[in-house]
Each structure stands twice: as structure tokens, then as C-alpha cells.
Amino acid sequence: MASSVEKVMLLTEQLRQLLPMKTEYQQRLDKKFRLEFNYNSNHLEGNTLTYGETELLLIFDRTTGNHELREYEEMKGHDVAYELIKELAADHERPLNETVIKNLHSLLLVRPFWKEAITPDGQYTRREIKVGNYKEYPNSVRLPNGEIFHYASPEETPIRMGELMMWLREEEEKNEMHPVVLAAMLHYNFVRIHPFDDGNGRLSRLLMNYVLFKHHLPPVVIKSVDKKAYLRTLSKADAGDPGALIEYISEQLIWSLNLSIDAAKGQSILENDDLQKQIDIWRKHLKNKKTESANRDNIDINQLYANSIGQLFLLFKYQHEQFTDLFWKTQETPIINRKLFNETTYNSVSGFPAFILEFEANHDKDVIHSLSLQYSLIDFKRNGDTSFSVESLINVQFDQYEYIVSYKSQILITKKYPEVLTRDEMDTIVKVCIQQVFEEMQEKSGVKI
Known part of the structure; x- marks a missing residue:
């Protein structure tokens, strides 16, 4: 039975045989990926904007719903960061480095804010989250079994990040890993360091897609409804089984490749609930248009x-x-x-x-x-x-x-x-x-x- 990575290789070749696709097909596909990635990556971290509200904000530049200002700002910032990694991936003269990563972090979080945190001894506290700077305090997470997992310390973080960038450059030069494997491992190694006080999950998924874009592959979208399976594979990697994460990321890339193949053929790329999403968005947009003026x-x-x-x-x-x-x-x-x-x-x-x-x-x-x-x-x-x-x-x-x-x-x-x-x-x-x-x-x- 073929592994997920092997399926990725087969589908990649199928897609390349269909390229370049018509401009209108490419635009439709780009919009789909843009909305799916921005919505799901933010939703995984607790952003409460719905898919329809995300589209209204990013495509029509309109807001609706009762959400905190930060949620709108971070969704817009995430969209800018997504476009930036696409540009970076296409620019072979500009390598990924720590300065770029800090700039991406600033785009994601927009501005400093206060957030609940856990101290090394498991106590809850409140801490100012700064943007564009590595963490100043230890960060940790409470595991499902109640244990506290500690990431790299503030003192270790600059060294670990320097090592991560060196590892990435060496692996790119050797060109031995399949891009989806490299992308999955970059994602995992970044999360293990957790270099910032907040925004690490979103940033790790952006960096993962940077690798895929650089190798002319579509982005991986980790659906928020699949959060438990996603976190489970990360836990398995923590336990010494990175293969589970690689398989999981490869399966998500298979979804993106199939979607791209359908788009290149001029077929519909609407999923089961996409049509209803579009109808709901249209109705909200129509309602906004109607209320622009009095009756x-x-x-x-x-x-x-x-x-x-x-x-x-x-x-x-x-x-x-x-x-x-x-x-x-x-x-x-x-x-x-x-x-x-x-x-x-x-x-x-x-x-x-x-x-x-x-x-x-x-x-x-x-x-x-x-x-x-x-x-x-x-x-x-x-x-x-x-x-x-x-x-x-x-x-x-x-x-x-x-x-x-x-x-x-x-x-x-x-x-x-x-x-x-x-x-x-x-x-x-x-x-x-x-x-x-x-x-x-x-x-x-x-x-x-």
C-alpha cells in the first residue's frame, strides 16, 4: 500500500501535466486556499470569526458579527503574512531567516496585548504579549494528562532558532527530503522551540507552507474541525514518532492537490458546505449593501x-x-x-x-x-x-x-x-x-x- 508521501508524488505529477491552468481557474483556486487557510489556522487558535465573516472581511473589506477588534485585526494580519510567505517563496534571492520570522510574527499579532499564562510551577498569571520579539518568560502547555510540558527556555531560544535556520538551509542544499517531509519537520521543530509568547501555531503553519510554496506545491490547510487529530500527531512526534505527523501533513496536502487538479480541469472546487457558505455570505453582503442607504x-x-x-x-x-x-x-x-x-x-x-x-x-x-x-x-x-x-x-x-x-x-x-x-x-x-x-x-x- 502506497504511503501518503508516495500519493503526494503521484498527484504532484498529475497536476504538473495540467499546468499552467487558465487564469480564471487559478484565481478561483487561490481565493479558495486563501480563505480556507486564513479561517482555519486562526480558528484553531480560538478566533471566533465564522467562515462567512472571514470572507466578508478579506474579500469585501466589510465586518459583521460581534467580535473583539483584535480578532478582526489578527485575521487581516494573518492574510498579509500569508501573501508575504508566497512572495518570499518565489524570491530565491531572499532566504528565510530569523528577521523574516520576527517580521511575520509582528504581522500576525499586530500589536502588544495582555494574555493569561501559566508559570513554570503551574500557576496562572497575566502577561504582556510583545510582537516581533522572542519570549522573555518560559512558556509551557498543560497536556491532556495534566502534565506541564515546557518548551525551550528564553535563554535557549535564540540559539535553538539559529540552529533551526541552519538545519533548514542544510536540508534545502542536500535536497534529499521530499518537500512535504521537510515542511512537516520544520513545522514540528519550530513548535518544539515555541520562540514567541503567542502566535507560534499560526506561524509554524505559515513556515510549513513557505516550504511547499517554494517547491511549487499548494498549501496545506489543517481544518479546525480536525484539531484533535492534528494535536494527536504532534503529541506522537513528541513521543518520538514524527512519522505520524508527516503522514498527517501529507494527507492534508493530498486534499490540496486533488482540489488543484479539479481546478486545473475547470471542474467545481466547491465542497459539500461551500455552496451554503457562499449563499450565506451573499445574503450578508446583500443586506449590508441594502442598508447603506435609507428606504x-x-x-x-x-x-x-x-x-x-x-x-x-x-x-x-x-x-x-x-x-x-x-x-x-x-x-x-x-x-x-x-x-x-x-x-x-x-x-x-x-x-x-x-x-x-x-x-x-x-x-x-x-x-x-x-x-x-x-x-x-x-x-x-x-x-x-x-x-x-x-x-x-x-x-x-x-x-x-x-x-x-x-x-x-x-x-x-x-x-x-x-x-x-x-x-x-x-x-x-x-x-x-x-x-x-x-x-x-x-x-x-x-x-x-
């Missing part, structure tokens, strides 16, 4: 009019008045809901008939779907028998989540509720309207410049 039913049209639209209508009216001396007659016609009203007295504040205040208050809000102002320039004075008129109409339509300003059916701007038009936006809108009026006047008068 039409919750907006006071009069207030919006007084603060924004009425000022636009006044500016529209005033700019047309520069042409009144060229025509025998002018007429302003307000239109509510596309129903014509004969009232022509304009309120000095709003610039629209004052009865709108009563109209909105005494009718269902859905009655007013649009407000328009038509300015008519009637009978041009200078053309004798060939006199002409010009009709200019600006319209504001109230949709469910936004209002739309248009001129003669040409959409000029769309605004979310309850956003108001800025003065610059009003000037631009009216300029477009007057430009069209001017062009029509030149065309009909036969006098162009």
Missing part, C-alpha cells in the same frame, strides 16, 4: 426637498431667466407625480409651490414618485414670422433606495437617501441643462457661434 418609505420628501432639491430647482430657474428678454413670454410649471398643477406661486425658501408640504402630509408617501420643474421660453422675439419656443424640463424621480435627477430623460446623477446634492453637483447639473437650451436656441434661430 424611500422612511424619507421625508419635504426635508430632502428643502435641503437639496428645492435649491437645485431655484438654480435651474435663475439660470433660465438670463434668456427672458429674448422671448415674449415665459412660464414655470411645477409637476408633482407627473400630474400638472396650475399653482405657480413659488415658496421663497423651497422654490416650489408651498402646497407640497400639505400634499405630502395628507397623502400616502407613495403618491409622490417624482417632482419636476418645466421652464418654458415662449415666442422668440428676433425672428419675425419664424418665431419658436423652447421647453426645458428637469425631473427628480424617487426610487426605493435612491433618487435620480434627469434632464429630458437623460440621467445626470443618482444619489442614495438621505444624501443631499452638493453645490458643485447642482452647478454641474444646471450647466448641462443650460448648455442644451443654448444649443437648441442657436439651432432654431439660425445664428450659431
Whole structure:
């Protein structure tokens, strides 16, 4: 029966026969690995963001849920560190060293914080966790049997880390270990040292994948639901059986290779629960998009009019008045809901008939779907028998989540509720309207410049 490492070798060759894969397939696969690794590696260490919340944060840069700020920060930092190890693996001129590892640690933990800890004699204490520096105090873990396991001491740590980097360079030069074996052993040897006060598990999994990326293999994702099996193989390695950990890591790499092969063939890489995850994420994202603006039913049209639209209508009216001396007659016609009203007295504040205040208050809000102002320039004075008129109409339509300003059916701007038009936006809108009026006047008068 073939070992897991042998299966890895067979699948690696299958994948290489399919490369390079189409760009769209590669992008889909990269996104899958990015989300799976960031979510699971953090979840293993107690981060409570769900898979959907992780995707919202990393892909859409949105937050949802009730979590501590640190959990969002560390998820983002972990994502940056993941991208960095991919870059490092591709740069053969820049070897992995202790400075790089300390920088990765700073990215993972973001900033110093306080955390519960265990003293060498098994007592609980509280300690400040520093980022980017090796531990200053002994760290240990309580095993399932109640025993306390002590990692390398603070004094030993710099020496042990130097030895680990030298071991890695020598093994890479000898090129005798299969990459998955080298990756698994780097992971284990780093965990045995536990050089930092916190973040060692996440960092060990990043370093493991650095080796795999360097050898053009996909990353290993250790699923948080498989935490017990993962920790069990680490315990077996502590007991002198690293082969169990190597087999376990190889099995996870087999999952990644099969996923990559499916992607290269253009097949679906969705797992059983991925579709439901995507539906849940889409619904949350859609909900966030929907609540970016208020609903039409919750907006006071009069207030919006007084603060924004009425000022636009006044500016529209005033700019047309520069042409009144060229025509025998002018007429302003307000239109509510596309129903014509004969009232022509304009309120000095709003610039629209004052009865709108009563109209909105005494009718269902859905009655007013649009407000328009038509300015008519009637009978041009200078053309004798060939006199002409010009009709200019600006319209504001109230949709469910936004209002739309248009001129003669040409959409000029769309605004979310309850956003108001800025003065610059009003000037631009009216300029477009007057430009069209001017062009029509030149065309009909036969006098162009």
C-alpha cells in the first residue's frame, strides 16, 4: 500500500501535466486556499470569526458579527503574512531567516496585548504579549494528562532558532527530503522551540507552507474541525514518532492537490458546505449593501426637498431667466407625480409651490414618485414670422433606495437617501441643462457661434 508521501508524488505529477491552468481557474483556486487557510489556522487558535465573516472581511473589506477588534485585526494580519510567505517563496534571492520570522510574527499579532499564562510551577498569571520579539518568560502547555510540558527556555531560544535556520538551509542544499517531509519537520521543530509568547501555531503553519510554496506545491490547510487529530500527531512526534505527523501533513496536502487538479480541469472546487457558505455570505453582503442607504418609505420628501432639491430647482430657474428678454413670454410649471398643477406661486425658501408640504402630509408617501420643474421660453422675439419656443424640463424621480435627477430623460446623477446634492453637483447639473437650451436656441434661430 502506497504511503501518503508516495500519493503526494503521484498527484504532484498529475497536476504538473495540467499546468499552467487558465487564469480564471487559478484565481478561483487561490481565493479558495486563501480563505480556507486564513479561517482555519486562526480558528484553531480560538478566533471566533465564522467562515462567512472571514470572507466578508478579506474579500469585501466589510465586518459583521460581534467580535473583539483584535480578532478582526489578527485575521487581516494573518492574510498579509500569508501573501508575504508566497512572495518570499518565489524570491530565491531572499532566504528565510530569523528577521523574516520576527517580521511575520509582528504581522500576525499586530500589536502588544495582555494574555493569561501559566508559570513554570503551574500557576496562572497575566502577561504582556510583545510582537516581533522572542519570549522573555518560559512558556509551557498543560497536556491532556495534566502534565506541564515546557518548551525551550528564553535563554535557549535564540540559539535553538539559529540552529533551526541552519538545519533548514542544510536540508534545502542536500535536497534529499521530499518537500512535504521537510515542511512537516520544520513545522514540528519550530513548535518544539515555541520562540514567541503567542502566535507560534499560526506561524509554524505559515513556515510549513513557505516550504511547499517554494517547491511549487499548494498549501496545506489543517481544518479546525480536525484539531484533535492534528494535536494527536504532534503529541506522537513528541513521543518520538514524527512519522505520524508527516503522514498527517501529507494527507492534508493530498486534499490540496486533488482540489488543484479539479481546478486545473475547470471542474467545481466547491465542497459539500461551500455552496451554503457562499449563499450565506451573499445574503450578508446583500443586506449590508441594502442598508447603506435609507428606504424611500422612511424619507421625508419635504426635508430632502428643502435641503437639496428645492435649491437645485431655484438654480435651474435663475439660470433660465438670463434668456427672458429674448422671448415674449415665459412660464414655470411645477409637476408633482407627473400630474400638472396650475399653482405657480413659488415658496421663497423651497422654490416650489408651498402646497407640497400639505400634499405630502395628507397623502400616502407613495403618491409622490417624482417632482419636476418645466421652464418654458415662449415666442422668440428676433425672428419675425419664424418665431419658436423652447421647453426645458428637469425631473427628480424617487426610487426605493435612491433618487435620480434627469434632464429630458437623460440621467445626470443618482444619489442614495438621505444624501443631499452638493453645490458643485447642482452647478454641474444646471450647466448641462443650460448648455442644451443654448444649443437648441442657436439651432432654431439660425445664428450659431
